[in-house]
Amino acid sequence: MLPTYSxxxxxxxxxxxxxxxxxxxxxxxxIISLIQLCHW
Known part of the structure; x- marks a missing residue:
């Protein structure tokens, strides 16, 4: 697993x-916006 991913x-x-x-x-x-950005 990549450290950036974890x-x-x-x-x-x-x-x-x-x-x-x-x-x-x-x-x-x-927070929802941040989560969506992280999942992009």
Whole structure:
């Protein structure tokens, strides 16, 4: 496995976790955008 991939995967998991606990819809939108960029 590539180290860049595992780091990216860790970031996505971190943002998913943050998203679950976020009450701010603007923050949620920003996180969703970041996740989509990571998956591109």
């Amino acid at each position: 780091k990216e995967k860790h970031m996505v998991e971190f943002y998913h976790h943050k998203l679950e606990h976020s009450q701010n819809w603007i923050e949620r939108l920003a």
